[in-house]
Amino acid sequence: MTKVLLIEDDTVLRENTAELLELSNFDVLTSPNGKLGLKSINVNLPDIIVCDIMMPELDGYEVLKEVSENDKTKHIPFIFLSAKTEHKDVRKGMNLGADDYITKPFTEDELVSAIKSRLAKASILRDQGESNVNNYSEKDELINLNDLKNYFDDYGKEFHFEKNDIIYREGDHSNFIYLVRVGAVKCHKLDDNGKELAIGLYKEDDLFGYTSFTHNLPHKETAIAIKKTELVGLSILQLSDILEHNNKVAVALIDHLTDDLSHIKDQLLDMAYSSVNKKTANTILQFAEKINRRPNDPIKISRNDLASVAGIATETFIRTLTNFKNKGLIKSEGRNIVVKDLEGLKQIK
Numbered sequence: 001m002t003k004v005l006l007i008e009d010d011t012v013l014r015e016n017t018a019e020l021l022e023l024s025n026f027d028v029l030t031s032p033n034g035k036l037g038l039k040s041i042n043v044n045l046p047d048i049i050v051c052d053i054m055m056p057e058l059d060g061y062e063v064l065k066e067v068s069e070n071d072k073t074k075h076i077p078f079i080f081l082s083a084k085t086e087h088k089d090v091r092k093g094m095n096l097g098a099d100d101y102i103t104k105p106f107t108e109d110e111l112v113s114a115i116k117s118r119l120a121k122a123s124i125l126r127d128q129g130e131s132n133v134n135n136y137s138e139k140d141e142l143i144n145l146n147d148l149k150n151y152f153d154d155y156g157k158e159f160h161f162e163k164n165d166i167i168y169r170e171g172d173h174s175n176f177i178y179l180v181r182v183g184a185v186k187c188h189k190l191d192d193n194g195k196e197l198a199i200g201l202y203k204e205d206d207l208f209g210y211t212s213f214t215h216n217l218p219h220k221e222t223a224i225a226i227k228k229t230e231l232v233g234l235s236i237l238q239l240s241d242i243l244e245h246n247n248k249v250a251v252a253l254i255d256h257l258t259d260d261l262s263h264i265k266d267q268l269l270d271m272a273y274s275s276v277n278k279k280t281a282n283t284i285l286q287f288a289e290k291i292n293r294r295p296n297d298p299i300k301i302s303r304n305d306l307a308s309v310a311g312i313a314t315e316t317f318i319r320t321l322t323n324f325k326n327k328g329l330i331k332s333e334g335r336n337i338v339v340k341d342l343e344g345l346k347q348i349k
Helices: 011-023 034-044 058-071 088-096 106-125 146-157 234-245 245-273 278-292 301-312 314-326 342-348
Strands: 003-007 028-032 050-052 076-084 099-101 157-161 167-170 176-182 185-191 196-201 223-227 228-237 328-332 336-339
Touching: 003 011, 003 146, 011 028, 011 106, 028 034, 034 058, 034 088, 034 223, 050 058, 050 106, 058 088, 076 106, 088 228, 099 146, 106 157, 106 301, 146 176, 146 228, 146 234, 146 245, 176 234, 196 301, 228 234, 278 301, 278 314, 278 336, 278 342, 301 314, 314 328
Parallel strands: 003 028, 003 050, 050 076, 076 099
Antiparallel strands: 157 228, 167 223, 176 228, 185 196, 185 223, 328 336
16 A cells, blocks of 8 residues: 655645545545654655645745655655735745645645656656656646646746836737736726726736637737736647647646636626625625735735726725724725735625
8 A cells, every 4th residue: 555654744734635535545644844844754655745835833835845855755646735825825835846746725636646647757756767856857748737837947938027117018919828926917908988997906826818728819808017026937839739738738728617607607606696795895805816916915006906806996996995993993004905804895795
């Protein structure tokens, strides 16, 4: 039976994840921190290691470093399991030699699929007489959306933009599909009266810019960097080739696009039928989720942008904000908005 070592300091998550893996016929060993995890690795020699990043005693980066430098353990596949969604944290782990990462919260299928794919790769490399399973190769099969994003980061072209720089304009040909490495991006259209309507917000680790995966069609919106932003892009030809030869990642991308469409439908229903208060509250929450580290960080974006996403007049939006301030739901810091009562905003009807 395949032996999995799970290193995780959250007791509930550790126990629940171990149970899920046991139900998938893995022999599961657990450790509550990196220091004890290293001891277990050296004693038990697991077939694969699933390790949290932020832990007491010894963090995940240090565990990986120790594992990689030990001739007895350096061939063991290593997967990071972390709530750290900032791209630089993920890339740090991959650059140190991790085989994969899974972001919390995750599904059972995501975890089991990642483990099985990395075990399969390790087995193939052993059969071929390879000595190191930690190198990410362009020829590796891409299994899920995380694999695709890793490919973007490893092989994509880098783009850098300052705040308010235009990434592309409506009518420009869509030569690239982009992954946001750092920063945030807003997409908008202009109506017949020249009024701007924001139609998309993208944060770190989001994909955007796709119009077609097979044809070079013009963009139907304009994309602008909300703040200093770093992107990596793959050409449509590159992505088409990847999808053609990696059926599983093609299905994962379809699922992702389906989720995007469902979200857009919900947003349109809100704009059509929700009250002004509900539209305003939802918009603040949406921006807080997309461009903030934490929900109560200041939202540094214009009232016009907020109003256009909400689908209401700027003057009406500002009056509603004043009402929210009087109720203690938000406060203003100059031109910025700070959420004071997150649950209160969620309850607005």
